[in-house]
Amino acid sequence: MTRPTAHARAAYPHLHPTPTRWADNDMYGHVNNVTYYAYFDTAVNSYLAGHGALDPQRGAVIGLVVETGCVFFAPAAFPDRLAVxxxxxxxxxxxxxxxxxVFREDEDTACAQGHFVHVYVDxxxxxxTPLPEDLRRVLEDLQADPA
Structure with missing residues (x-):
């Protein structure tokens, strides 16, 4: 299996500020691997909620994570300021x-990158269920450049 290369900030249309917390570090002195998934989830759902496309308590449609993965290139640790x-x-x-x-402050190359798949359900x-049109419009703004 070929290891992916770390992406640059410019490859992402949205950057979500994400400060590390004391509790994010594990006993090895860096952000624990499971914490990156929380960063991912927070960045996506904050974007959707902030653009009016997510109502987690009352929305008729919800997104369920059905697949996820992450590759690590360099450690992050408290008190790093990150952007997802x-x-x-x-x-x-x-x-x-x-x-x-995940990018550390002032660094152009990702220290970790991953993916997850949401399936939207009733x-x-x-x-x-099909994506509601308002959600689809918000997601279209985040589509990766095909180049």
Whole structure:
């Protein structure tokens, strides 16, 4: 398997400021691997909520994570100030593949990058449902440049 190369900040249409917390560090003195997934989830859902495309308590449609992954290139640690880059790599009928990257302050190359896939489902039935138009419009603004 070929190891991916770290992306640059410019590859991501949205950067979400993400300060590290004391509790993010593990006993080895760096941000624990599971914490990166929380950073990813927070960056995506903050973007969607901030653009009026996510109502986690009352929305008829919810996104469930069905796949995720992360590759690490360099450690981050408290008190680093981070930014999480967000882009949409694939926009389907009822699913979205997000690609994300974590950047330390003033660094152009990702220290970690990953992905996750949301399948959007009806809140009540939990069956896949087409993306609502307002959500699709917001996600289109995050689509990765095909170049």
């Amino acid at each position: 880059g967000v882009r949409v790599a694939h926009l389907g009928r009822s699913s979205v593949r997000y690609e994300l990257a 809140r009540g039935s939990r069956r896949p």
